Amino acid sequence: MLEQDGLRKRYEAVKIAEDNKDKITEELFIHVQSLQEALQQEKNESEDQKRLVRFYREDVKRCKSELEEKDRMEARLSFVLVLVDGDHMNFMDELVRDGQKGGRSAAKALIEAAREHVREVKPDSNPNVQFKIRVYANVAGLAKTYSDTGIVSSADTLRSFIQGFNMHNTLCDFVDAGNGKECSDVKVAAHFEHYLHDVHCQHIIFCGSADNGYARVLGPHGGSNYISLVEGPPFARELRDLATEFKTTSFPSVFRLKKLSRRVSFGSKTIAQAITPPRTPTSNYASVARTATLVSEDSSTLTSAPIKKSIPNSPMLVVQRNVNGERVDGPLHYSTRAKLDVLKQHKFCNQFHILGSCSYGEDCNHRHEPRLADQEVIDLMWIARLSPCSKGLRCDDKRCVSGHRCPRENCTVKGCKFPHEVDIRIVASL
DSSP, rough: HHHHHHHHHHHHHHHHHHHHHHHHOOOHHHHHHHHHHHHHHHHHHHHHHHHHHHHHHHHHHHHHHHHHHHHHHHHHHHHHEEEEEEETTOOOOHHHTTTHHHHHHHHHHHHHHHHHHHHHHHSSSSSTTTTEEEEOHHHHHHHHHHHHHSSSSSSSHHHHHHHHHHHEEEEEEEEESSTTTTTOOOOOOOOHHHHHOOOTTTEEEEEEOOTTHHHHGGGGGGTTTTTTEOOOOOOOHHHHHHHHTEEEETTTTBBOSOOOEEEEEEETEEEEEEESSSSSSSSSSSHHHHHHHHOOOOGOOOOOOOOSSTTTOOGGSSSSOTSSBOOOOOOOOSHHHHHHHHHHHHBHHHHIISOOOOSSSGGSSSSSOBBHHHHHHHHHHHHTTSSOOOTTOOOOTTTSSSSSSSSSSOOOTTTTTOOOOOOOOOOOEO
């Protein structure tokens, strides 16, 4: 019995060992299966990552190809704009005299001069960039001026010149802006603002050096590397002040360096007369005759006034500031909207009529005659304030006639360049 008990005990021990061995084997199989599943998962993830990498590589390659194609398209569509006020930037006499052939030569010379300038200021620019030329002028008035000066014998010569200019290149346009006094100015200013935001326009070469009015157009963009100014006739005073903020150049083989002047005949005498009125009025017969010529039917409502140096107690003669040190324009009361419209049409010189004298000399493109009455001068001051001062609220120029705060109540004009919410309570006058 003892032996049987011993055998049973030994059997039980062996059985336990066998059970443990089977259990270990089962656990090993489970562990191996778990490892195989984990390995398969890693393989799947690795394959997913490889596919993802291949996808990204293909996507990067596709995007790179699309970007290169886009760059090629932009390169084909990109251009440099040459914007010319043809009323003030006059082409060389010999080019105009040469009619259609001269027009072709002028367009070619202008493109070459512009191309050379772009190479200088932007050496990394696309060498194959196109040049879009836009010239705006009062063609009828310009033809008469060229004829009056004796540069051409007939107005047809200028028209032939313009035809040749337009025919030289499909992107060259010499456009008749109309016979109004500001038609060209408005066209040039509008196209400047339009192309300034065109992504394909790589650079703007602005040619309008003799017109002070463009100071208001260019002023907000001072310091831009995107704009160059071309000097033909000397920069008008306000533009001369701005020119230091831009790249400047001149195209002497294309544009006259002096303004055109016309000859006016009185009996047997012929007098050379600048297109713009002189700095101060004269009392000779030629001056009186010129005044009569300048006044049109539209200006019949304007009253001639005695010559005076300035308006008594003019708010333009002092700089008024609020508690924040900001400039405050004093109140003005214009007469009627109709009279304002008449004044706007005739482009009277602000400095001459408001301040009593014009510092522009022969550079002035605005009318000095006839002299305006007191209320008309106040109306002109009101109009002048519609143009924002480039120095804004910190302006300390007593002769500044521009506006320093928005003249509109509750202004809703999008992109208004005037300061708003200005405290108009005056605490100091300088």
